Amino acid sequence: xxxxxxxxxxxxxxxxxxxxxxxxxxxxxxxxxxxxxxxxxxxxxxxxxxxxxxxxxxxxxxxxxxxxxxxxxxxxxxxxxxxxxxxxxxxxxxxxxxxxxxxxxxxxxxxxxxxxxxxxxxxxxxxxxxxxxxxxxxxxxxxxxxxxxxxxxxxxxxxxxxxxxxxxxxxxxxxxxxxxxxxxxxxxxxxxxxxxxxxxxxxxxxxxxxxxxxxxxxxxxxxxxxxxxxxxxxxxxxxxxxxxxxxxxxxxxxxxxxxxxxxxxxxxxxxxxxxxxxxxxxxxxxxxxxxxxxxxxxxxxxxxxxxxxxxxxxxxxxxxxxxxxxxxxx
Amino acid sequence: xxxxxxxxxxxxxxxxxxxxxxxxxxxxxxxxxxxxxxxxxxxxxxxxxxxxxxxxxxxxxxxxxxxxxxxxxxxxxxxxxxxxxxxxxxxxxxxxxxxxxxxxxxxxxxxxxxxxxxxxxxxxxxxxxxxxxxxxxxxxxxxxxxxxxxxxxxxxxxxxxxxxxxxxxxxxxxxxxxxxxxxxxxxxxxxxxxxxxxxxxxxxxxxxxxxxxxxxxxxxxxxxxxxxxxxxxxxxxxxxxxxxxxxxxxxxxxxxxxxxxxxxxxxxxxxxxxxxxxxxxxxxxxxxxxxxxxxxxxxxxxxxxxxxxxxxxxxxxxxxxxxxxxxxxxxxxxxxxxxxxxxxxxxxxxxxxxxxxxxxxxxxxxxxxxxxxxxxxxxxxxxxxxxxxxxxxxxxxxxxxxxxxxxxxxxxxxx
Numbered sequence: 070x071x072x073x074x075x076x077x078x079x080x081x082x083x084x085x086x087x088x089x090x091x092x093x094x095x096x097x098x099x100x101x102x103x104x105x106x107x108x109x110x111x112x113x114x115x116x117x118x119x120x121x122x123x124x125x126x127x128x129x130x131x132x133x134x135x136x137x138x139x140x141x142x143x144x145x146x147x148x149x150x151x152x153x154x155x156x157x158x159x160x161x162x163x164x165x166x167x168x169x170x171x172x173x174x175x176x177x178x179x180x181x182x183x184x185x186x187x188x189x190x191x192x193x194x195x196x197x198x199x200x201x202x203x204x205x206x207x208x209x210x211x212x213x214x215x216x217x218x219x220x221x222x223x224x225x226x227x228x229x230x231x232x233x234x235x236x237x238x239x240x241x242x243x244x245x246x247x248x249x250x251x252x253x254x255x256x257x258x259x260x261x262x263x264x265x266x267x268x269x270x271x272x273x274x275x276x277x278x279x280x281x282x283x284x285x286x287x288x289x290x291x292x293x294x295x296x297x298x299x300x301x302x303x304x305x306x307x308x309x310x311x312x313x314x315x316x317x318x319x320x321x322x323x324x325x326x327x328x329x330x331x332x333x334x335x336x337x338x339x340x341x342x343x344x345x346x347x348x349x350x351x352x353x354x355x356x357x358x359x360x361x362x363x364x365x366x367x368x369x370x371x372x373x374x375x376x377x378x379x380x381x382x383x384x385x386x387x388x389x390x391x392x393x394x395x396x397x398x399x
Numbered sequence: 400x401x402x403x404x405x406x407x408x409x410x411x412x413x414x415x416x417x418x419x420x421x422x423x424x425x426x427x428x429x430x431x432x433x434x435x436x437x438x439x440x441x442x443x444x445x446x447x448x449x450x451x452x453x454x455x456x457x458x459x460x461x462x463x464x465x466x467x468x469x470x471x472x473x474x475x476x477x478x479x480x481x482x483x484x485x486x487x488x489x490x491x492x493x494x495x496x497x498x499x500x501x502x503x504x505x506x507x508x509x510x511x512x513x514x515x516x517x518x519x520x521x522x523x524x525x526x527x528x529x530x531x532x533x534x535x536x537x538x539x540x541x542x543x544x545x546x547x548x549x550x551x552x553x554x555x556x557x558x559x560x561x562x563x564x565x566x567x568x569x570x571x572x573x574x575x576x577x578x579x580x581x582x583x584x585x586x587x588x589x590x591x592x593x594x595x596x597x598x599x600x601x602x603x604x605x606x607x608x609x610x611x612x613x614x615x616x617x618x619x620x621x622x623x624x625x626x627x628x629x630x631x632x633x634x635x636x637x638x639x640x641x642x643x644x645x646x647x648x649x650x651x652x653x654x655x656x657x658x659x660x661x662x663x664x665x666x667x668x669x670x671x672x673x674x675x676x677x678x679x680x681x682x683x684x685x686x687x688x689x690x691x692x693x694x695x696x697x698x699x700x701x702x703x704x705x706x707x708x709x710x711x712x713x714x715x716x717x718x719x720x721x722x723x724x725x726x727x728x729x730x731x732x733x734x735x736x737x738x739x740x741x742x743x744x745x746x747x748x749x750x751x752x753x754x755x756x757x758x759x760x761x762x763x764x765x766x767x768x769x770x771x772x773x774x775x776x777x778x779x780x781x782x783x784x785x786x787x788x789x790x791x792x793x794x795x796x797x798x799x800x801x802x803x804x805x806x807x808x809x810x811x812x813x814x
Binding site: 116224230233240331332333368371 | 632634
């Protein structure tokens with residue numbers, strides 16, 4: 070396998086951190102400028118406030134969904150087309166538990182996260198590991214197959230009717246004249262917590278060090294005694310467990326259908342590339358940038374697809390920094 | 400290296416699909432020559448993908464119609480020949496719909512029903528025209544398809560523009576009656592031909608009646624995951640009523656956003672909306688959806704035959720019937736009646752009989768199913784519905800309303 074070395078987090082080489090900080094500052098300044106212009110040119114400040122709040126909250130959700138994807142992409146070099154299907158699976162698990170047992174939707178995390186972790190482990194260990202080192206499109210086709218299998222199994226056994234798993238006591242919290250739903254605020258908070266937890270695992274634990282070693286150079290890692298196949302399975306499982314958490318957290322404000330996951334993954338792929346492949350905090354930052362771009366784009370260009378400003382920003386970012394806004398310097 | 404492969408793969412998949420779609424009749428007008436055995440009717444709906452819930456309802460409706468006709472002795476003028484439904488899954492994609500239509504026709508289908516989605520129907524209509532096989536549309540929002548002068552395309556649902564205009568009239572009338580005449584309407588619609596033509600029909604008529612329509616906000620139904628900002632914009636505009644045209648998922652998002660923002664409206668008013676009149680909408684939207692209106696075509700529950708169909712549907716599929724299933728049911732009946740009258744399996748003769756015939760409809764209408772020169776069913780009419788205590792009821796006009804059902808206006812949402 071001729072994987073280019075893709076650092077999971079920016080390497081702490083001299084100047085690396087301050088450069089990342091400088092880029093983050095530049096992005097922040099650009100966003101603040103856009104918001105200021107919006108306030109100055111739009112007649113109704115409350116609309117802009119709402120756009121910013123909605124942008125931050127949906128951005129957090131995009132980041133949440135993209136985290137697992139970026140981890141898998143960064144370490145295993147697998148473009149995981151099944152991510153949306155994993156998300157949908159977690160949503161249906163959540164719906165099932167809420168409908169059958171009447172539990173609180175968030176209690177479903179106790180089932181969806183371990184379940185998706187186990188599923189990820191089994192798929193990587195039993196299926197994808199055999200394709201590692203082969204041509205990259207093999208892995209891509211396997212994940213595409215898995216996604217078709219999961220989505221159509223959901224369709225076949227559970228039907229296409231939309232379902233919902235509302236959060237008890239979900240209400241609109243007033244924020245500076247605008248509103249934010251409790252369920253979305255909690256999902257945002259969970260996105261921050263999850264990003265923090267993943268970052269700690271990757272940088273502060275032995276297992277995280279092993280994951281980063283495998284990402285940088287699988288053969289080298291093997292030579293120093295890392296069980297590469299186990300690390301592959303573990304990383305894929307961590308990624309799918311993230312999808313499990315995201316699915317349950319998103320379920321209260323999404324319409325649950327076998328295809329719901331796809332809705333988020335289109336954006337998630339953009340977020341992964343924008344944030345730097347394999348960079349977990351970068352995914353969160355990328356998510357926020359995309360969420361805000363989408364909402365502010367709607368304010369500036371009413372009636373256009375939200376994807377238009379998103380892809381303008383995306384193409385611009387790729388042109389200026391092909392390795393992603395927060396990717397490594399290599 | 401990696402990227403080259405991915406791009407190559409994506410390109411080859413696209414090419415393969417396009418290859419399937421490039422279908423010319425090539426002189427083979429299908430296997431319609433089969434003079435014995437069951438008569439095949441093609442059914443094309445999105446059975447997978449994001450519109451699968453509606454697609455399966457339509458498919459089930461068509462299935463029930465075929466079963467009912469066969470149980471009643473098949474097509475008598477053709478020696479009691481049985482009907483057979485041959486189905487294709489469009490996946491909601493125009494190119495797949497096109498190749499599936501070609502496949503069904505080559506397989507010997509004498510007519511096609513479908514397809515729920517405008518972009519798919521547009522392609523299927525041209526395939527049907529080239530192959531001279533009647534295409535009876537159950538649901539298809541785009542009015543432009545029938546403006547091409549096609550001879551083989553028919554549509555059961557009323558034109559979306561007409562629903563828009565009718566909605567504006569109903570709203571003006573109702574609000575006047577209740578002593579709170581509407582002055583300003585904000586319009587939120589999905590951005591394709593369906594949402595735009597509903598909005599255009601509504602705006603033209605509303606402006607004629609002295610109602611301002613502003614702001615008009617459109618969104619992309621595929622990618623949207625939150626409509627709070629749009630509803631905030633509606634609130635800031637000071638409109639009396641919010642009119643909405645969209646699909647199911649975005650309709651629920653709009654209802655939830657209305658519940659959160661509390662825009663202080665007299666009513667939320669669907670115009671041919673794909674969410675507000677569905678049986679599961681009140682449950683998915685919760686309290687936020689109470690009192691929502693929708694003006695749309697509707698199954699006629701005052702017709703005992705339709706009532707019986709609704710009961711059969713529930714028994715058979717364990718689900719509430721939607722209006723779409725009744726439209727598909729009527730589309731198959733239209734074809735069966737045509738076969739009965741023409742006494743022939745020839746699609747061309749079938750087309751002539753369908754275009755001149757009429758059939759008692761199971762939809763709310765002002766008369767039987769009957770097509771004008773463009774192929775539009777002239778007698779389907781939209782009615783006004785409202786969510787009352789967690790259920791959708793027809794509330795206006797009185798002669799079609801469900802017993803005891805009255806419109807509540809103003810119906811301040813999100814309160």
